[in-house]
Amino acid sequence: MAMRVKLWGVRGSLPSPHSPEQLDARLRSVLQEFFKRGHTSPAQIDAFLASLPLQKRGGFGGNTACIEVFSDTTSLIIDAGSGLRRIGEKMMGGACGLGRGEAHILFTHFHWDHLIGLPFFIPIFVPGNQIHLYAVQPELEDVVRMMFTKPYFPVPFEQLGAKIHFHRLEPRQAVQHGDLRYTPYQLDHPDPCWGYKFESAGTVFSYCVDTEAKRLQPAELGPDLPLYQGVDLMVFDAQYTLLEVTEKINWGHAAAPIGLDLAMREGIKRVLFMHHDPAASDDKIADAERQTREYFQAYQESARAAGRPAPVVEWSFAQEGMVVTV
Template identity: 35%
Template sequence: MKIKFWGVRGSIPTPISGAIVEDKIRAALSMAKPGDISSPEAVESYIRTLPFSVRSTYGGNSTCIEVVTDTSDEIIIDAGSGIRNLGRELMKGDFGKGRGLGYIFLTHTHWDHIQGVPFFLPFYIKGNCFNIFSPFDDIKERLDYQQVPTHFPVTLDYMPAEKKFYRLEHEEEFVLNNTRIINKRMPHPGGAFGYRLEENGKVFVYTTDCEFNIDHIDLIDTYREFFLNADVAVFDTQYTFEESIDKMDYGHSSASIAIDIAVKFNIKRLILFHHDPDYNDIKLDNVLANARTYMSFNRHVGKLRVDIAHEGLEIDL
C-alpha cells in the first residue's frame, strides 16, 4: 500500500505567515557560502543540506491521509482541510470524470477531521461514489450539521456524488479486497477511533487524537492487538512531554509515550503526527530531535525508526 499525508496539523489549520517565509530566506542566505549559490545545481544541492524547517514547512492543513492499496483502492482517512488538496489531485483521474470510487474512514468529527468535506471537489461530481465508514452511528447527521445553510451554502445532500454511510461495529474487521481494516476506540474526549490496515503482510496503524499518559499505562495491554508489529504507526504527538502533563485530559499524547508504546508493541516505524497549531517549523524540528534523543536512552528500542509527518510525505509499504 502507498500512504500519503495531505494534512498533519491538529486542532485548526495554520497557514504559514509572510514573516516566517522571510525568516526562512534569511536563515538560508545567512548559512550559505559563495560556492553554495554559484550555479543552479549548487543551489539545488545546498537546499537539500538545510534543516527541514528552513527549506520547507511541515504544513498547516488539518488531518487527512490517503492510502492506495495494492489493488488500487482509494482509501481516505479523515477529512480535515488537507482533503481539499487531495480532492484537487483526484480530479485529474477518474474522480474528475465522475467514475471514481473511494472509501472514507473517519476517526471522529472534531472540526480538524471533517472541515475539508465542503471543499472536497470529487463530492461535487455526479457519478463518483464514496463509501463512508465510522463506528459512530450518526455520522451522516454530524456531517450534515457542518453544512446547514447557516454554516455553508451547499448541503451535503446537494453535493451530487453518491455517498453511502456505513456504521462499523467496535473492533469490527472490514475487508476490502486484500485489505483488512480494524477500528479501535481511543481515549479522547467525545471518543475517537484508530484504524489498523493490513494488506499482503504489511501493517499500517493510524491513531490520531488519543491520549495515552501515565494514567492509561495500565490499560495499554488492551491495545496490544491493535498496535502489534505495525510496520508504520501514525500517532498523535500534539504535545511535548512537559505540555502533556500540563494538558492532562485534553485528549492528546506526546512523542515520549508514543515511543514507549512503539517499543512495547514492536512497531517498526513511528510517525509523529497531529502537530499543535502553535508549533512552528523550528519547534517541530526540535520535537523530532528530542524524540530521537529520548529513543537513544531506551536500550529496548531495537530497529525502531522515528520520523515526523509533513504534508506531502509518502510511504511505500
C-alpha cells in the same frame, strides 16, 4: 506489493499556514545561508536545499489530518482534514472528474480538524461520483448533513452532485475492502475517537491519532491492545512535548516519547509522529524531535548498560506530503 501511506495533512487542531512575515524571514535566512556558503549558481540550489534541515526550508506542513492508504488495487482515506482538498484536486484528474469515480473516507472522530476538508473535496460536487463515508460513531450522517447546512455552507446536502453513502462500522470488527483489511480500535480522546489497523499483503499499518494514550499497559488497553501489536508502521499523536503533556491532562493528545515506549514494548518497526501543535513553529517541532531523540538514545544506552539488546525503532516526525511504504 506492500501497502503505501501518503500523509496529506499532519497538523493538529487547526490549519496552520505560514504567515507572510514568517515566509519572508525564512526566505531571507535561506538566501543568506546560500551566499554564506559561497554558492552563486542556480545549479547549486537543489543540493543546497537538500542540505538544510526541514525546519529551515518547507517545514512540517500546515494542513490538518488526512491520510491516504494504498494497496495494489484500492485506496482508503482516513479523516477529512484540510489535507483532503488536495486529494480531491488529484482525483479530479481521474475518473472522479468525469463523474465515474469513487472515494472511501474513514472518520476517526468529528472534531473540526478532521472534518473541515469535506466541503472542499471537489469530487463530492460531481454528479455520478460515489462517496462512501464510514465511522463507528452513529452520528456520522447527522454530522455531515449539518456541515452542508446554511449558514455554515452555501450548498445544502441535498444538492451535492455525488451520491453519498453512510456506513456504520462495528468496534473492533474487521472489514475487508478490496485487498485492504481494516479494524477500528478505540483511542483515548475527550470525545470518542477510533484508530484503525490496516492489513494487506502481510504488512500492517496502525493509525493512532488523536489520542492521549492514557491506557498504556496491556491490561488497561484490553480489547484495544491489538492496535499496537504486529505493526510495521504506526502513525502516532505527538501534538505536545512530554512536559506539555503533563500540563495538558485530558486535552486528548500525546507526546512522541509515549509512542516510542509503546513501539519499543510491542516491537513496532517504524513510527511517524504527527498532529503537530498548531501553535508550534517548525523550529519548535524540530526541537521536540531533538528531545525525543535524546530520550530514545538514553533508553538505548540504559538497555546496553544493563546487558540487554538496545531496542531498534525507526522513527521521525511526519512532514506533509510524505509517502511511506509500510
